[in-house]
Amino acid sequence: NAGTSDTGNRISLAYIDQFMDGKLGVALGYAHMESPYQSNRYEAWGYPTVGSNSFNVPANTFVIGGVKPYALSGNITRDGYMGVIEFQPSETLTLSLDGYYSKFNDEQILRGIELPLWWSGAQLQPPPSAVVTNGIITAGQFNGVKGIIRNDVRAREAELAALAGKVEWQFSPKDSVVFDLSWSKGDRTDTDIESYSGTGRGSAGATDNLAFATAEAGRLVFRPTLNYGDYNTISLTDPGGWGQAGYYKAPGTVDELNTLKIAAKHEFSGDKAIKSVDYGIGYSDRSKEKTVNEWFLDLAGGANSVAIPTSARVGQTNLSWLGLGNVVSYDPRGFLGTIYSLRANTAADVAIKSWTVEETILTAFAKFNVDTEVGGVPLTGDFGVQVVNTDQSSTARGRSNSTATLVSKTEGTEYTQILPSMNLAFALDNDAKVRVALARTLSRPRMDQMNAAFSYSYDSSIVPNRGTRWFQNSGNPLLEPILAQAVDVSYEKYFGRRAYFAVAGFYKNLESWIVDNVERPFDATGLVVPTGAPASPTNIGIASSPGNVKGGFIRGLEFTASFPFDQFVPALEGFGANFSATYNDSSIKPIAGQPATKVPGLSEKIFNTSVYYERYGFQARLSNRYRSDFTGSVVAFGANLETRSIQAESVLDGQIGYTFQSGPLNNLSVLFQVNNMTDEPFTTLINDDERLVKDYQEYGRTFLVGVNYKF
Template sequence: MRNTKISLAARLALGVSAAVLMMHGSALAQNAPADAAAANDDMQEIVVSGFRHSLETAIEAKRDASQIVEAISAEDIGKLPDNSIAESLARLPGLAAQRVDGRAQVISLRGLGPDFTLTTLNGREQVSTGNNRSVEYDLYPSEIISSAVVYKTPQAGFTAQGLAGTVDLQTVRPLDYGKQVLSASARYEQTSIGKLNSDSEDKGYRASATYIDQFAHDTLGVSLSIAHLNSPTQQETSRVWGYPQLSNGSYVIGGDEVRANSEEFNRTGIMSTVQYKPTDNFTTSLDFFYTHYQDYQWQRGVEMPLQWGNGSAIGAQPPVALLPGYTTVGNMITSGAFSGVKAVGRSDEGSTQSDLYSIGWNGRYTKGDWTGTLDAGYSLADRTTTRFESYFGTGSSGSSGATDTIGFTNVGTNEAGYQYTHNLNYADPNLIKLTDPNNWNGGTTPYAQNGYLNKPRVHDDLYSLKGDLKKDFHEVAFLKDVDIGVNYTERNKEYYQPEWYVTLTSNLTAPVDPLTGVRGASAAIPSWAMVGTADLSWIGLGNTVAYNPVELLSRGVYSLVPCGQYRANCTGDSHYTVDEKVTTAFVKADVDGNLGSVKVTGNVGLQLVHTDQSSTGIAVSTANSAAGVYAPRTQGIAYNDLLPSLNLSFVLPNPDHQIRLGAAREMMRARMDQMQANLAYSFDSSKAGYTGGNLNNSPWSGNGGNPYLKPWYADAVDLSYEYYFNRAGYLSLAAFYKHLENNIYNKSTVTDFTGVTSNSTAGSSTNLGYVTVPVNGTGGMIEGVEAAFAVPLDMVWSKLEGFGINGAAGWTETDLQAGSQGVGSGNSSLPVAGYSKWTEQGTLYYENHGFGARVSVTHRSGYLSEQTGFGQGREFDLAVPETLVDAQVSYDFGEGALKGLSIVLQAQNLTDEPVITYYNGDTTQNWRYEKYGVRYLLGASYKY
């Protein structure tokens, strides 16, 4: 209900503001023809800084663009309006951010998730550290980005384009900036939750510096920026296993994974540009960007098999039982207790280390009416992630270790889902042991699984070379210029994930347990490995032990057993590469003319795109009897595409009013992990005698990627109306429609297994079987309406000088479903990942006499969120609506000895909004709960 009220309030504010504009627009329009020149001259003399300056710059970029765009601009050098690029982008019409580990990391644009948006840096496509093409925006320090433009419609000369749109991050051009500047900033930050793990931190800092200068009579410009961040996150998280149905028809919680997660995010970013313009007709620039980040995580807690522990006991362990006296509301058991619970304790550690490079060179030469441009770029990403799981409990599966009675109470959708009671003390080192409490490997290995380790690695590099030649036409009606060129990119993404079981070294030689069939002894936790406790009191479970599993491995308490020898709970040491070679020839004509009293500008163009894609991977047997059987394979396809585009802007007789039209055929390539050549297969020897007929009875089956995937294609139309009534004020209304020709979803496909070997294929009469892979299917549609406004409130009442409000709202409708993204069968009732029907944003600000304050609200309706799951796979769940509130107050010293100094106090997620998802479209069935608390920042910056 709270989210609904705020959503309605945002819509009401939009309507009231639009009405105010209509009342005042008539008078402004009447005066505009006679007074425009004088008014503009007066405005040029006013020096505006801070948030209003960033707003004016963004409005100017939107007004002057040849396409339908949205823009954000830095308030000053090193000062975007928000602390992250994703947060700033999420305040634009039709955009929304998804929080990952408490940070706004990825964005959805026009109802389509991160898979459908490309990101460029200074116009050059960027690689990613994940398994997809979408970048992680928290890798790009906001302090070194001067602006960002979101292109909602494509144009032929821009060769890096997504189906939803393209985000171009831009850095400062030192010669264009035109003056010397030296600035520095520092901020202290703290989270409100406190330390959930005693060896973590809840305080951090960030610092940055920028230098810009011009030399040699302003023919040589240099800029250098560096930004460092040390940011902690504390996260209370619960993840319910599901809701099995009892024989009486009621649903009950199946189990829960409760964690106290702590994180320390360290990032250092460097951006440098050298720009040289020795003559008026030649300019060249060299850009360099580098980010290094290390992310450390401590994830500690317990996993409780509740109803799903019932009847699943092994050996002497008693089954879990739902005790009588529980409470039922509707068909959901909302409170009760389970006896015989043997919790699996977790003391996990993880880390991610990434390096991202981007280098670009551009040269432009003009002679007469001709301009030639050559641009070369290189982008590289390397990422290594370590996930170390370590398990503890009262004893191994089948032993006489103590069990617990867990009471549970459902506390509502907007809370942690459940509160628990317990009897055992999970922080008692005399009770808790290193062990395998629930036989997680299912007896498929001869050793107890006391933990799990994987180290997925991503290497992604991209080369680009673009050349074009433009001819200006001065005397041809409507034809301003013609640009013809070619762009070539070559991209290689490699993914490798080695995996190991973690077992107690003592188990390697211990006798086999007759009850479980494995070597499953337990061991005390050495005192030297203990690091304190983890706090689960927020959900009623008190504290748990916390220890360092990496230290246990380094000192020989643990040993590693490669997963390649066994298959249970492993993904098969996945290893693949995807290669793309894309050549794009394009021609674009810019138009500029008049239709009566209406000025018409824009462009029309065509791209011819040739793609040659391939993947090298392995076919690996998933059967334990055939472990270690690999077969390398390389597959691929080449294809051509024609992509026309049209962008027209109609400037009405009053030039403050514009109508824009965009029409294009759009394309977005498949996720790179969907294009992998890997195949995980099995051969069922019991079906080896298959002689034909129904292939469901074939001994062959498997799942994998599809190197033959074609892109998504859409025919799109955009229409917008824009009214600019003030340098800091505008109103825009836009509508769009995309007809998708195809989509991508998972489907069981007949596959020829010829050449794939197995240890037990004797007697097989066929090499055909079903493999589940992503395929191209039929399409769908997505349509929407967007509105945005900005109003300096002194227009309404002179006494409100310095106050202003800006906001946006977007409505999107689609018939695309989760199956369209390779999830499920293609008939899933889940929405497309990242889709919210409503997105709304608003900011109320005040700036005057150096003092500034603002409050920003972003809201999105429920959506399908995407996370990284086991083995770096994709997991999806439905998230409830989310409303985030941020606030800031600042003061800039404009005169005196402190001139150039500014101080700022910020609060992020002021209402402590959690991330909540649920099962089966039923908001009473909580799935995932993550609460990050409020983040406070206090800092200062100085510019000379």
Template sequence: MSMFKPSMFTLALISAGVVSHSAYAAEETAKAQEDQKVEVIEVKGFRASVVESINTKRFSSEVVESISAEDIGKLPDSSIAESIARLPGLTAQRLDGRASKVSVRGFGEDESATTFNGREQVSISDNRGVEFDLYPSEVMSGVTVYKTPSANLEAEGIAGVIDMQTIKPLSVDERVFQLNTMYEKTSFDKLNPDGEDAGLRGTFSYVDKFADDTIGVALALTTMTSPNQEKRWNAWGYPEFEADGKQYSILGGAKPFVRSSTLERDSVMFVFEAAPSDNLSMVFDALYVDFKDEKILRGIEIPFAWGQGSISGQSATVDAASGFVTSAVTEGQRVVVRNDYEDREAELSAFGFNTKYNVNESLTLEFDASHSSVEKKIWSLESYSGTGRGNERGEADNLGYTFSGGNTGAQFSHELDYSDYDLIKIGGPLSWGWSSALNEKYGVVGSENADGDYEYHPYENQLQDGFINAPTIEDELNALKFAAKQALDNEFVSSVEFGLSYRDREKSKMSEGYFMTVADFSYPDNPGMLTVPEQYRLGSANLDFIGMGDMIAYDSRAMVADGQFDLLAESLTNPSHATMSWKVEEQVTAAFVQANINAEIAGFPVTGNAGLRYVKTEQTGKGNAFNTVGGKVVTTPTHVEHDYSHLLPSLNLSVALDEMQTVRFGAAKTISRPRLDEMNASISAKYNQRPDENGNNWEVSGGNPTLEPKEAIGFDLTYENYFSAEGYFSVALFHKELKEWIFDGTYEIDMTGVVDPVSGEVPPNAGGSGKGKVNGGGGDLWGYELSVALPFNIFHDSLEGFGIIASHTGVKSDINDPNGNEYELPGLSDSIQSLTFYYENYGFQARTSMRKRSEFKGDVYGLGFKTVQVDILGETIWDAQFGYDFGEGGFEQLDGLSVSFQIQNITEEPFTALSGDNALQVRDYQDYGRTYMLGLSYKF
């Protein structure tokens, strides 16, 4: 069989160290170079990472995108998410100013799987989508995104699989000791007096080999303190009203604030690799991450149309086109001054062991075992203050607002001084906290009068002086895999792989909240507000960005720790915590067989694979069935089991038209498992004596533990042209037919063994009619990708070191719910672009990068840290990086030393979400400013 022989181009790649030497023996390479007088290409740093990434894409059997570290522990960006978001077809949603949630080809993060060294990972979020800012880029050697699957991939996702990789120490040529440090500064000065606007990062890396290069170790220790600040406009909503036969809308209320955050992350990565013989190899890797994100938030919650004041019609200005009231004044309004604090803590552990044994020259056996777990705790504190307790007490203000256009929110006018500690005191200035348990605790319950009418107590429902949300999330995943690969002496199939794997995952969320009331409140002795004690005063926070001036700033978390507040569990009377507390267990058994293709058809080399994967899933939902009896929540445990299976065929073909041009084709059936919060077994349950039209007595709403995965049949067609060691361009078309998507609907549920919360007994009829998420509906998603890596040295030698990397992706969808209504996929931007312009030569490095996406629906945290979906405007984000390597610059005495400088979010691009179609009706406007980073690295 005639195949292409090593070309001058391929041999040049080998000389650069970017094609594995295992492909061709070293002596053959040297001989070929001598015979053909091949010019050796040697690139380092960022350009080397570009070449490595191009070759990962070029020589993969699947359609992939890749990023590679330019040095040990040094990815091209300061975070993995930012690097991934620049790849063709990928983008990221920012969370608190940092790229975090990654979308692949128009699908949200829940539709792609994330693996670490090929093993599926747990998530710190409510669901399956991984927040990538948890993973330190310093310990990664690269990331590969599989856009088309193969049967041997140990994860399932309609959008694709994102695999993060650690270094393999036996592949490193020499011993490495490396120290990296970086100083980080925000462009905003401290927005809160107790916040931080500067931080430090540090990494120590060690890689070495022993025992005649049969044992290798790699160790990376990282620490990071990263500040982030934000000026945020947030609106409650925009109610509509009718006047003079016309429809109008107005600001309902706003909650603007300034936020100062500090992300602290410490991590340890360790890899042990052994190859005691030519037939045996073993790798053990471990990753531990300790993550803490501390947020200080201060602002003024301003009721407007939904407040107690009166709005003067003479003060109102109306946008004639939309009927939106762009400015108005409310008189006699009381506000809530907020001093909030949030702490997210997470610990992630991941361990894996892989061994391969060559039984003979043709048969290889593989065993893999792994564990991944995360525990996350959130402690979110809201502290309220104002001029008086309740709706009618204390001094009111006359407040005006003006929307001046754009998406920046409103500017306010006011008359009171909110920085006056004698005026603004701690306590609930509005009648919030409608809890019968809270009222009973303090003896402020009303009663019936002589006429039988209910008379409210003067302080009833006025005792919520703050609130604490305290959910916890635990996620654990254990996996085993046995596989084998048999080489064949066959004209079409070079080898066959087959294997069996088992994954056991358990994820739980416990939700709880606490009402806060100042500890010295009593009725009738001391029913008022608390003047902030001197030891907790921090001065003031400035809210000039919304026109509200200075407001009091105090240490609310220290006050809670010192017992200045009494706490009462909200779950006693509020059933929402019962629906948000759940546990889901999954046992996934999979078997696969895959034929690896290496053939010649019509004179063209054809490679790839064809495989079949069988996946059986057994899932169990555990939670609470609840009802309210006498104003108190009564719960009983639920336990619902469900199982399903899928056959997932896949095909990947690559046709080499010549030494530079390749055409790829992929076809596969894929699945994405349901969101875990949607398949939980915590439900509102009511047993009716009379059955409904379906013959069911149970009336249920909440999660649906019988949900099954979404399905898709996908096709990919790609043309790739590798015209240079550092350059390529490609054109890709993709199409996915979506089935069994998930929408709101009704379903049947078996309530066998569930106790009726009201009667306390198990009813005779176990049939239930549920309202929640169901499988059904679907449609099509299709699109195209254009990508290019263009080194300018192909035009002229004087341009050596200059180049660009660019991509454009267009995505369309036509999806309907089971009722035929149009549906928009979360995370889908119909236009995505990325651009990097770089220069690297003589030790200098300079590059500027842009990533752009059009508007999309994204997930944010709502009440109780429940995930809610909002309309997010498109954004264009520019970053820049500059560096100098003294050794590459010719300073031999400083060899190993390099410096770098980065600017993130150069144009100060905000994060903006709307409430509806009117561009003036801004739900969120978040201004993060810029971030500056100055780094120093020394490699011994």
């Protein structure tokens, strides 16, 4: 992007020392990072279907509805400070205090052209201009396209502070206790400025005759007839006729956590299989508050358009990777309150984005540690149980009916879960180990899934396609955790002190899983039908919220290996390789009566490979990580999470370095590193259909040069 930098820096300092004959230890640290990043992003609005009745192509042919491509330039700045003080006045007492503070800023510049196509007044030219391949129009031309040039700025400022104190006391030869108290707080503010420009407001101004064709990975490239980089043609306006010249959002979150843990240990006397027991309680209190404010941006004085101020111009951004050429580029941050007047968005769907969630957790635990022999085979491990009580609640606003009337709502639930576990390791006599683990596990819902906000909507179409016109969307403060019964078995073989391989299998029976959109009926009696809308055939509506579903599994196999080559060929000293492979299979049943689906975020195949050379202070490493297609959540319109099919990727990284081992530069290290050497793209699909590319992102390579000195 014009006006942005592609270089950054990283600095870290650490000081560690001891005093009072080793009884007092101090560690201080500081780290600074300024890291730029860049990506070219293509996002499709969606793909409606056209057919012979409305257009001269086969029925149910997909066509692009619109696109929002842009170039993103970002810069992350972070400063982190840490300090630790540890005092051991006697062999039986240790006191420690540690603190951490971080200030984070992420600023993004996004410039591009939003192109309304089929879902607009633009006209797709019929065949032979429109080319149909495999059921989708892959090339053609839209006439009358009214592009919306976007110069957006997103910023995130966050502060994180944490403080923890610990007391370790050995109050008898076989008994000890640890008191651990901690506090942390994160405060984050986001700002998002959308600034629109174009040839004129609404239908006014020149339009584009825009040819398009399909490029690699299914994304489109274009050939425009307009020059979007001409400041004499492009001005600040409302080119899409959306009733606004821009938009401004400023959501913020405050997340605070307090924890207390008291853990004791007792060691048993004599030659017993159970050597010791760990037991105690833990308490945590977490609250998260989200506040959202949004405004429409209007041109001051009711102007239809305003020339882009010369002082705000930063040249042009090149979108040739899309075929669109140059686009006008400017910084809109100085326009708020001057060129732009702010009009608050008081719609109920904005008001209900604010919420508070509180969660307290009380845990009691006991773990017995084992060290014995079974049939002459050494056996170590542990078994135990946790009892976890959770009390959660949320307060938020919601629409009490189909109008904008808002009411406050507080709702929550309490539950207790018992979580037994066992971990055993059998040491075989040939430098091998067999490990077996059994456990019932718990994973709590995300805080945003538990919010109490809710709203109603009414389908006023002539024939409602769901049998009712009433719908409700909400969070779910009654949501319970993901629960699983897990079995893990592994075999490990060691060759000397450095080489090994391991094979592991795992199976997780999902007692409960969380799905974002579980539908259930609700009674809409008493809700107000919008004025002029037809009556609903029934007062039973459809409610959608995150919910728990039962039934499913996650299973798989893992293989890992690490081999220094000189272990087998002495002449190859310094060379080596690390490798891991994972195969996953999964199934959940999100909605009764519908087919099972895969667990989101889980690839079927994952490979990590690294080859290296380390000798005489020199080191070189080449690493590759591969994961196959998977279903994942991405940030969509309105900052909501949306489930999409994410394509496989293979990322290659490399680094070389040297550490001086003598002379005046002794202990000085230099490093050169390249991340994503092959510029692997990120691609998502709609409905796992390779024809329907939703996102295509090229985020480029990152080069790092580093120097480190120890003294």
